[in-house]
Amino acid sequence: MKxxxxxxxxxxxxxxxxxxDPPECPPGFVRISVEAVGLNFPDLLIVQGLYQFRPDxxxxxxxxxAGTVLQIGDGVTEVAPGDRVMALHLxxxxxxxxxxxxxxxxxxxxxLPAEKAAGMSMTYGTSYHALxxxxxxxxxxxxxxxxxxxxxxxxxxxxxxxxxxxxxGAVSTDEKAAVARSVGADDVVNYATESLRDxxxxxxxxxxxxxxxxxxxxDIFLQTLxxxxxxxxxxxxxxxxxxIPDAPMNLPLLKGCSIVGVFxxxxxxxxxxxxxxxxxxxxxxxxxGIINPHISETYPLERAGDALASLASRTATGKxxxxx
Numbered sequence: 001m002k003x004x005x006x007x008x009x010x011x012x013x014x015x016x017x018x019x020x021d022p023p024e025c026p027p028g029f030v031r032i033s034v035e036a037v038g039l040n041f042p043d044l045l046i047v048q049g050l051y052q053f054r055p056d057x058x059x060x061x062x063x064x065x066a067g068t069v070l071q072i073g074d075g076v077t078e079v080a081p082g083d084r085v086m087a088l089h090l091x092x093x094x095x096x097x098x099x100x101x102x103x104x105x106x107x108x109x110x111x112l113p114a115e116k117a118a119g120m121s122m123t124y125g126t127s128y129h130a131l132x133x134x135x136x137x138x139x140x141x142x143x144x145x146x147x148x149x150x151x152x153x154x155x156x157x158x159x160x161x162x163x164x165x166x167x168x169g170a171v172s173t174d175e176k177a178a179v180a181r182s183v184g185a186d187d188v189v190n191y192a193t194e195s196l197r198d199x200x201x202x203x204x205x206x207x208x209x210x211x212x213x214x215x216x217x218x219d220i221f222l223q224t225l226x227x228x229x230x231x232x233x234x235x236x237x238x239x240x241x242x243x244i245p246d247a248p249m250n251l252p253l254l255k256g257c258s259i260v261g262v263f264x265x266x267x268x269x270x271x272x273x274x275x276x277x278x279x280x281x282x283x284x285x286x287x288x289g290i291i292n293p294h295i296s297e298t299y300p301l302e303r304a305g306d307a308l309a310s311l312a313s314r315t316a317t318g319k320x321x322x323x324x
Contacts, residue, residue, distance in 0.1 A: 003094060006058060030100055
């Protein structure tokens with residue numbers, strides 16, 4: 001089978017599109033014929049060897065895919081050969097076949113295209129877990145989403161609206177502001193041209209946001225500490241800015257707010273039944289058209305390097321998808 005392979009850690013140029021042996025399917029795993037692959041920021045880090053998880057070399061990057069089940073390992077009961085599924089694993093998806101543990105594999109509705117399903121596992125799984133399980137977002141609360149035009153950002157906006165929140169999107173360009181509005185943001189702040197802290201406080205009559213969803217980190221995270229409401233919850237999603245911030249801890253004290261970590265991977269391992277319930281809800285919303293992944297760019301598998309370059313340049317919005 002064909003796959004994108006990393007033989008040594010480095011830049012995007014380390015990818016090699018080549019023939020490899022099909023993966024084995026051990027007990028508890030599912031082997032999938034891949035139709036589409038969703039790209040995410042951690043894919044860039046894994047290729048460079050900078051992610052907290054470092055696969056053994058050589059390996060195929062890519063964490064999420066959609067396709068058809070080819071084979072199930074011993075003990076697998078949730079899916080069967082022939083089922084259309086989406087799956088999430090740390091690496092291996094940039095290939096014609098992908099093996100993932102059963103607890104990360106979910107049947108998808110017949111009407112959901114593989115390209116859409118491939119872009120849902122990490123982004124919608126993370127956003128639902130963050131907003132429902134970790135923040136307990138309530139109807140009529142104010143939700144601030146930074147990086148609002150990206151994959152997790154657009155997912156968070158859509159889920160926030162389904163839950164009845166007022167959503168403020170924060171972005172770095174006017175083009176990205178248009179994307180945030182198109183997926184449901186009530187207000188948008190361009191933090192390249194105005195102060196995020198000041199504008200959010202202005203939009204909320206100085207109260208601040210009740211829940212802040214931050215996949216950006218760096219200075220943006222520090223600004224959110226100054227525009228969070230009393231008893232607010234700041235969700236730490238990631239550090240797309242490349243900088244892990246050092247938070248002045250007097251601010252959470254003065255704001256009475258909580259800084260809450262969100263890690264979908266360990267949640268799925270530790271609470272697989274709850275994670276499966278979450279995805280039942282997510283997929284039912286997708287089947288009804290209540291949520292709809294925003295896909296900005298699609299590339300064939302052999303052009304994975306170009307797709308990752310688009311992600312690295314921060315010009316892409318929503319999801320970037322590879323088709324197989």
